[in-house]
Amino acid sequence: MRMTELLLPTEREAPADAEAPSHVLGVRAGLVRQLGAGLWTWLPAGFRSHQRAIAIVREEMDAIGGQEMLMPVIHPRELWRRTGRDELDELFKLEDRRGARLVLAMTHEESVTFHMAQLVRSYRDLPKILYHFQVKARDEPRPRAGVLRTREFVMKDAYSFDRDEAGLQESYDKHVVAYDRIFDRAGLEWYRVESDVGMMGGSGAHEYMAPCAAGENEVALAPGYAANVEVARAEPRPVPPGEPLAAPLEVSTPGATTIEQVAGLLGVPAGTLLKAYPVVTDGGDLRLVVVRGDHRVNDVKLRNALREGFRPAHPEEIERRIGPPGFIGPVGAQVPVLLDEAVAAARVGGWVAGANRPDAHLRGVEPGRDFAFEAVDVRSVEAGDLVGGHAIRIEPAIEVGNIFKLGTRYSEPLGATFLDEAGVERPIIMGSYGIGPARIVAASIEQHADERGISWPRALAPWQVHLVGLGKAGTPERAAADELYGALRGAGFEVLYDDRAGGAGEKLTDAELLGCPLRLTVGRRALADGNAEAQARRGQVALEPVPLGDDAPAVVAERLGGLV
RNA sequence: CGGGGCGUGGCGCAGCCUGGUAGCGCACCUGCUUUGGGAGCAGGGGGUCGCCGGUUCGAAUCCGGCCGCCCCGACCA
Structure with missing residues (x-):
């Protein structure tokens, strides 16, 4: 394909609304x-x-x-x-x-x-x-x-x-x-x-x-x-257990309605708290989902655990059925509790949870002893959690x-x-x-682009070879480029030939932007040695030049063969 | 659907606050020069300023409504 005939509207600047x-x-x-x-x-x-x-x-x-x-x-x-x-x-x-x-x-x-x-x-x-x-x-x-x-x-x-x-x-x-x-x-x-x-x-x-x-x-x-x-699913990073108590102890936490506030006030890590997330199922049932304070409920996993859809409970529903929003917890709550496995599997007490009373939390809460629950896996995994002993990344x-x-x-x-x-x-x-x-x-x-543009793998490249002809029409280098283009086409290569009248910088920049795997350049410099320069787009690697002449297609095939 | 932003020539933008009939860079066309990393000079073409309505002697500019597009979130068999 000759670039003078191709509809290829390259732009120097990115469109204003594009980010990816x-x-x-x-x-x-x-x-x-x-x-x-x-x-x-x-x-x-x-x-x-x-x-x-x-x-x-x-x-x-x-x-x-x-x-x-x-x-x-x-x-x-x-x-x-x-x-x-x-x-x-x-x-x-x-x-x-x-x-x-x-x-x-x-x-x-x-x-x-x-x-x-x-x-x-x-x-x-x-x-x-x-x-x-x-x-x-x-x-x-x-x-x-x-x-x-x-x-x-x-x-x-x-x-x-x-x-x-x-x-x-x-x-x-x-x-x-x-x-x-x-x-x-x-x-x-x-x-x-x-x-x-x-x-x-x-x-x-x-x-x-x-x-x-x-x-x-x-x-x-x-x-x-x-x-x-x-x-x-993954094994959570452990948190230091809170202080176990013989029975839950109510502590005053005025105005502290978030995990961060409570943790700060009591001087414990967020992972020592129990986060309570009340939901109403599509069937109209209220459920209290409880995860570790530093964990987040995963809506998809929760939906699968419930076997039906759900929505967060409204404040009025929480107030009426459980306790004051911001201070709710599983202890004494008159609704079924779904306890995340990260908490259930720890088998320890000493958790801090809402007391279901205004401005109060409980210390020393122990699942099973202080509240009944069904263990479920409903938290989102986090970077650093373990699978088979290896830390996961996200x-x-x-x-x-x-x-x-x-x-x-x-x-x-x-x-x-x-x-x-x-x-x-x-x-x-x-x-x-x-x-x-x-x-x-x-x-x-996305995976292969660099600062100069696209870098296609051979499997997806629009053309395998991008042939850049430097010099204007009528020059020996252009005649040599024309000839090489004809030879490569005749040999069945997918080749894009930049036969435009523009300057070298423009053509080379466009070639890097479009990102075809192999770039061949025919200019005065290489022509003096009877060659076309060859460069791999991936990594901008200079390759052995391609001697012009009858063997050129075979050499190009060889150069391409070394590329991904 | 909630929040934020933007619509002015092919692309990127200024002008709008403070109203006076549209400008810059790139691209494009013609000629000459130039030709290995986005050239120079000279000349030239191209815009219902998103749409509709209002205010005004006069609207890209002010007011109202609508449409479109982008980003974040919600959503995503």
Whole structure:
């Protein structure tokens, strides 16, 4: 591709509203442009990278027996009503000219299951893995960070159909293999982490997380361990136990309603306190959740422990049922207590807790002796907690893929059943598996960029070779660059040729911004030796020059072969 | 949905407080010179100042309403 013919709008300055590196560089390098909030156009160079990500995904899906197909973006809303998802806020709803109710698909469980319900009759028709690349539309409350979280994006979603749990496990394992290979091949640093199965039900799920500064999830990492903080479990750092007493002793703590205030007033570390968090479940039950004073309640883990949704209790509810807000605690509270395992497992007394009386706390509180409880794991893990003896660290990451055991969540409401050998009708056991190619591209930019711009891995680069022709048209160096371009193209290389009239600085800076793996420069200097200069973009490493002439393509292949 | 910020040429910004018909840098076009790290000179093109309404002789500027976009939080099958 000649740059004089290419639509590649590079910018010297970052757009004013961009912050994430992938957003800034994506726009500056001319890969993407914004159409509206969370609505992005892939320009030619960016689209090439996007297509490369798609090609990798397609190859690996085919390798595990996936069958590619294509389903519509517009669905009848009725289909979504049958699975109970038609009222989701994230679902775009629309009507056609006749007033028929439609939705823009945010995923394709409904449509693929609808078809399989009609097409699968016998266990002989199973298993199947079907997938497609299709636009997903989601009315996101807050699109952000350029292409990282958008309202419309291409997703590869795959669905597995099996006759039983063992089959599902097999399909799931195949996807683990495919996904591991996909993210390896894409050159990403990634982790497969345990994830929350959410309100969708399902029996297991993993997310593929790519660490990057602009990531919106957090993953807890330790040697041999990786989990979304939403579900991560770890051994807490111990805190010095408080002074045990034969019975709780009330102490005056006027006006001290926060952990910090109480700890300061009593001269004890925050970890000696018990933090009480009253919640009301969706079923209307009041519960008192208690965690260590220096810990934080994890809403996702709490929801899973409760097996239903919840909201924080209102002050009036706390006042009426437990005690004065700011001074509540588990001792004497007339509501069920859920005690975090970090406290329960310590098996010590000496805790400080609210006294359920104004301006008072209790010292020497001992779980079990002073209050009954159910032990649950509902705290958020923290950096420094231990897993298998190793301290965990917590990193921001972007979810680039997920795999999910759906079970019969969709097959039952949509009547997707089959007859087994015994002639018994059974629901199909399903799994769903998503990957966002745009996020692979964005994560790659985030992970590899330096102060000069993008630094693509070969697997995702829009072009393998960026050939910079210095000098103006008519000069010997330009003639040599033209010739090299022709030779490389003829040999099948993906090469971007900067044949513009601009100055050297402009061209070299653009090459570093766009970040193709191998840069070849033909100027007067190297031409005197009959060479093109070669530089690896990753690390700005100078390589052995490429002798111009018949052997050039072979030498370029060699230089490329040494790059990631 | 709560909080904060911003809408002026393709990009980045000034002008607004104190009203007088729009400016800077980059980019773009023409010519000449220049050509290894974002060149120089000369000439030139391009803006309903987000939209609607109000105040005023006169609105980018003041007032009201609306729309859009960004950031933080909430939310996120």
